[in-house]
Amino acid sequence: MERCAQLCFSFPVDQPTSPGFRCHCTTGVLAEDKHSCEDSKEFLVYTTRTEIHSLSLLPKSYNVPFDTVSDLTNVVGIYFDYTNKDLIFTQIRPDTKIAKVSSSNPTKEKMEIILDQGINPEGIAYDWTSKKIYWTDSANNSIYSMNSDGSHIVMIIQVERPRAIVLDPCRG
Structure with a gap:
């Protein structure tokens, strides 16, 4: 009989196939085997204007x-593309740009600039279903979209002083 790696809770046996116990984890999440625990893959990504950080959501x-x-300089918007493990971000004055860098090798030297002309991007969102980037632009008072390679830029709407943006790709 396998034992629980961290916590074991006893339950009455209501069926002949019921084990009479259930495992849980104090840190991490219960693995597929329902006995062992593994690190949670959830984490937080945030900016401090000059840096992009990550933080595990596991206590301790x-x-x-x-x-x-x-x-970096004045990073204000950030999005994590979980599929490709890319950090897509906006940077404002004096070096405005929309750029990305892989979280597996996140160095400034490996940064790929997607767009850096005629923009003042702030909030950013990514639609992984259509592979489009959306951003707010306070200097141009607009919300834009483009393909993830920087092509096909479209102004969606003009709006006074747009800031943050969120998408719901599942609902369209």
């Missing part, structure tokens, strides 16, 4: 999901 965990991206 000091492991960071990816290294800090440093030496």
